[in-house]
Amino acid sequence: DIQMTQSPFTLSAYVGDRVNITCRASQTLSDWLAWYQQKPGKAPKLLISKASNLEGGVPSRFSGSGSGTEFTLTISSLQPHDFATYYCQQYKSYWTFGQGTRVEIK
Amino acid sequence: QVYLAESGGGVVQPGESLRLSCTASGFTFSKYGMHWVRQAPGRGLEWVAFIRYDGVNQFYVSSVKGRFAISRDNSRNTLYLQMNTLRPEDTAVYYCAKDVVGLSVAGVFDFWGQGTLVTVSS
Numbered sequence: 001d002i003q004m005t006q007s008p009f010t011l012s013a014y015v016g017d018r019v020n021i022t023c024r025a026s027q028t029l030s031d032w033l034a035w036y037q038q039k040p041g042k043a044p045k046l047l048i049s050k051a052s053n054l055e056g057g058v059p060s061r062f063s064g065s066g067s068g069t070e071f072t073l074t075i076s077s078l079q080p081h082d083f084a085t086y087y088c089q090q091y092k093s094y095w096t097f098g099q100g101t102r103v104e105i106k
Numbered sequence: 107q108v109y110l111a112e113s114g115g116g117v118v119q120p121g122e123s124l125r126l127s128c129t130a131s132g133f134t135f136s137k138y139g140m141h142w143v144r145q146a147p148g149r150g151l152e153w154v155a156f157i158r159y160d161g162v163n164q165f166y167v168s169s170v171k172g173r174f175a176i177s178r179d180n181s182r183n184t185l186y187l188q189m190n191t192l193r194p195e196d197t198a199v200y201y202c203a204k205d206v207v208g209l210s211v212a213g214v215f216d217f218w219g220q221g222t223l224v225t226v227s228s
Contacts, residue, residue: 091213
């Protein structure tokens with residue numbers, strides 16, 4: 001099974017900050033990686049697929065990078081609506097999620 | 107507009123069964139693989155099961171193999187999850203999710219339902 005590890009677990013930041021969330025895979029994924037945003041009490045929302053492809057309607061301040069075993073989700077200028085939990089998910093072999101990174105207001 | 111609506115959750119005792127349903131609209135249901143993903147209270151997301159668009163293939167996370175069964179009725183635009191021999195660790199919100207790719211499988215979930223809570227407790 002492919003294990004996914006995100007860091008940090010929790011991130012405190014100000015509105016306007018640049019934020020990076022890292023996701024590491026136990027095996028190479030090529031670029032078969034997606035990112036989701038989840039707000040409390042809501043279903044997850046797909047942000048990015050294939051490591052860097054932004055889904056339609058997702059603000060351009062979100063970007064994804066990486067390949068192989070290390071990936072990054074970047075929010076270039078954190079907005080109030082962006083405070084949420086973010087999950088990476090591999091789809092190279094079956095499907096597994098990282099444990100999540102909670103982005104909090106500082 | 108894609109819409110997925112889960113139902114069937116509730117409180118059951120360990121060892122009991124429950125069947126979840128997910129009714130879909132706004133897309134050609136019979137052309138897309140579908141998944142169940144769960145989230146234990148205060149925890150992260152866990153993929154549970156997948157069924158191919160035509161129902162021919164199903165896959166499960168190891169912890170539910172032999173206890174859960176995913177199925178679909180394309181004539182009713184409905185996805186199911188039959189959960190047997192439930193355990194306390196199955197307690198979670200269960201989401202149905204649509205695969206992004208038609209007539210194949212990618213394992214990227216582009217639309218999700220609102221979820222239904224299953225509580226397994228004595």
